[in-house]
Amino acid sequence: EVQLVESGGGLVQPGGSLRLSCAASGFTFSSTNYWMHWVRQAPGKGLVWVSRINSDGSRTDYADSVKGRFTISRDNAKNTLYLQMNSLRAEDTAVYYCTRDFDAGSGFWGQGTLITVSS
Amino acid sequence: QSALTQPPSASGSPGQSVTISCTGTSSDVGGYKYVSWYQQHPGKAPKVMIYEVSQRPSGVPDRFSGSKSGNTASLTVSGLQAEDEADYYCSSYAGNNNYVFGTGTKVTVL
Numbered sequence: 001e002v003q004l005v006e007s008g009g010g011l012v013q014p015g016g017s018l019r020l021s022c023a024a025s026g027f028t029f030s031s032t033n034y035w036m037h038w039v040r041q042a043p044g045k046g047l048v049w050v051s052r053i054n055s056d057g058s059r060t061d062y063a064d065s066v067k068g069r070f071t072i073s074r075d076n077a078k079n080t081l082y083l084q085m086n087s088l089r090a091e092d093t094a095v096y097y098c099t100r101d102f103d104a105g106s107g108f109w110g111q112g113t114l115i116t117v118s119s
Numbered sequence: 120q121s122a123l124t125q126p127p128s129a130s131g132s133p134g135q136s137v138t139i140s141c142t143g144t145s146s147d148v149g150g151y152k153y154v155s156w157y158q159q160h161p162g163k164a165p166k167v168m169i170y171e172v173s174q175r176p177s178g179v180p181d182r183f184s185g186s187k188s189g190n191t192a193s194l195t196v197s198g199l200q201a202e203d204e205a206d207y208y209c210s211s212y213a214g215n216n217n218y219v220f221g222t223g224t225k226v227t228v229l
Contacts, residue, residue, distance in 0.1 A: 039165075039220075046122065047157070047165065047208050049218035061216035064120070097164060103155040103210050103218065105176040107167040 002026040002108050004098045009113030016088050022081040022098030030076035037102050038083050040094035088117045120213055123221035130227040131199045139224045141192040141209035147219055149190035153212035156185055156194045160205045204228045
């Protein structure tokens, strides 16, 4: 059974940092078939794509809103995806979902972790 | 990148059909075959229902169908059932290694 379990969420002050993790199981995490993505959803709002990384970590892309502040990475030996978030702003407050190929037939989403940026 | 435009709400009685539109531009919906649709129940993670405009993942009922014409994609849910009541989002590849989602539509089963 495919599972994606996010962790690392919580309350952080504006300007602070946080690292999210996503533990993957039930599939070959390092397979070249899958890109991994982060998608976020502010409370009561819609979905927003944040970032993606290819299977070996050699290729990363970011939404303009997080470019230069967030870094996506992965450890295939640990079957884990990460999102390092720096210089956090109030508008980064959201549930962050870890997803495998979110827009594909093989797409799968974790249950999400809530980040609240507030003083 | 602006969000794709969806109607805020749609509704239908059990057994009826409902169609949701997703309007973008030639730089996203109109320019690529990578349009997907997601179902999200309250407090739950989204689930992909349609990918590549009209393809259904394994396990998704054939009551769900997708299409595209120009810059507008559509999701049709036929034979509405109570469990179809949820929020629905579209998404599209938007070029330049970027993706955009729709504004979301709340579907109510009357």
